[in-house]
Amino acid sequence: MRSIDRPAAQAVRPTAESVAGASNVHLGDAQSSPDTPPVKAAAENFSFYYGQFQALKSITLPVYEKHVTALIGPSGCGKSTLLRACNRMHDLYPGNRYEGAIRLLPDNTNLLDPAVDPIEVRMRIGMVFQKPNPFPKSIYENVAYGLRIRGEKSRSVLDGRVEEALKGAALWAEVAHRLNEPAFALSGGQQQRLCIARCLATDPEVLLFDEPTSALDPIATASIEELIDQLRQKVTILIVTHNMQQAARVSDFTAYMYLGELIEFGRTRQLFVNPVRRETEDYITGRFG
Numbered sequence: 606m607r608s609i610d611r612p613a614a615q616a617v618r619p620t621a622e623s624v625a626g627a628s629n630v631h632l633g634d635a636q637s638s639p640d641t642p643p644v645k646a647a648a649e650n651f652s653f654y655y656g657q658f659q660a661l662k663s664i665t666l667p668v669y670e671k672h673v674t675a676l677i678g679p680s681g682c683g684k685s686t687l688l689r690a691c692n693r694m695h696d697l698y699p700g701n702r703y704e705g706a707i708r709l710l711p712d713n714t715n716l717l718d719p720a721v722d723p724i725e726v727r728m729r730i731g732m733v734f735q736k737p738n739p740f741p742k743s744i745y746e747n748v749a750y751g752l753r754i755r756g757e758k759s760r761s762v763l764d765g766r767v768e769e770a771l772k773g774a775a776l777w778a779e780v781a782h783r784l785n786e787p788a789f790a791l792s793g794g795q796q797q798r799l800c801i802a803r804c805l806a807t808d809p810e811v812l813l814f815d816e817p818t819s820a821l822d823p824i825a826t827a828s829i830e831e832l833i834d835q836l837r838q839k840v841t842i843l844i845v846t847h848n849m850q851q852a853a854r855v856s857d858f859t860a861y862m863y864l865g866e867l868i869e870f871g872r873t874r875q876l877f878v879n880p881v882r883r884e885t886e887d888y889i890t891g892r893f894g
């Protein structure tokens with residue numbers, strides 16, 4: 606397996622237009638301008654099939670560095686399928702098929718390349734699921750897990766990284782005195798922050814959130830949203846949400862999907878206030894979906 610953490614000598618940084626160029630996607634005011642952030646990842650004519658069924662149709666989408674991009678759209682439009690493709694979750698099932706590319710910058714690696722090790726992809730691109738899914742291990746071992754897989758054995762390095770990740774997930778103050786307790790002893794909101802800490806421990810470049818607050822109460826939801834707001838300073842975030850208020854609150858850019866296609870992509874404010882496509886307007890005003 607080829608490791609993907611070495612930048613290629615001639616990495617190409619796509620712009621919003623070069624990413625969207627071959628498609629009909631409306632970029633709205635997300636087009637390149639002096640204040641457009643660099644592209645961190647990009648789907649390029651990406652299609653996905655569950656057996657004979659085509660769930661995603663030639664998606665072309667830039668994901669901007671250290672910003673939050675929300676994927677919205679009615680149930681079954683392919684949001685989770687796209688998110689899962691970004692860290693090769695679909696590899697686990699036979700019959701699934703990718704076409705096109707999902708590139709990670711600056712090395713311009715196609716994450717779907719079979720020569721790229723999916724385990725390494727998951728270190729660079731962490732994923733947080735709808736329901737918190739800690740391992741049946743201690744709080745400490747959950748966070749240390751990815752580092753141990755990477756071969757880290759030094760207790761002092763592990764201790765330091767576990768503390769740093771728990772602080773990054775705004776959980777340290779609540780668990781510092783109980784690191785050896787089972788992760789399942791934590792509340793749902795704490796377990797979700799533990800899962801975020803588990804991702805942070807391996808220093809991911811991108812974090813994927815698949816409806817991360819749908820199983821949480823309003824207070825735990827607010828703490829996860831606050832955390833996302835802090836995390837964007839150091840990591841690129843792609844989030845699937847059914848909750849349009851949440852998309853409006855937490856994201857900088859929004860992509861509206863329908864029936865496996867990307868209909869519109871733009872800055873969140875523009876997409877919600879002044880969408881270019883009629884389909885987007887119908888969805889966000891509740892006339893459809």
Ligand SMILES: Nc1ncnc2c1ncn2[C@@H]1O[C@H](COP(=O)(O)OP(=O)(O)OP(=O)(O)O)[C@@H](O)[C@H]1O
Binds near residue numbers: 658679681682683687
């Ligand atoms: N394992 C699977 N096998 C076959 N088809 C699937 C599978 N998973 C999803 N699909 C289909 O792919 C399409 C996209 O599903 P996906 O879960 O990505 O949509 P979504 O937009 O995330 O929906 P929701 O908002 O309800 O979670 C749907 O038509 C769904 O029925």
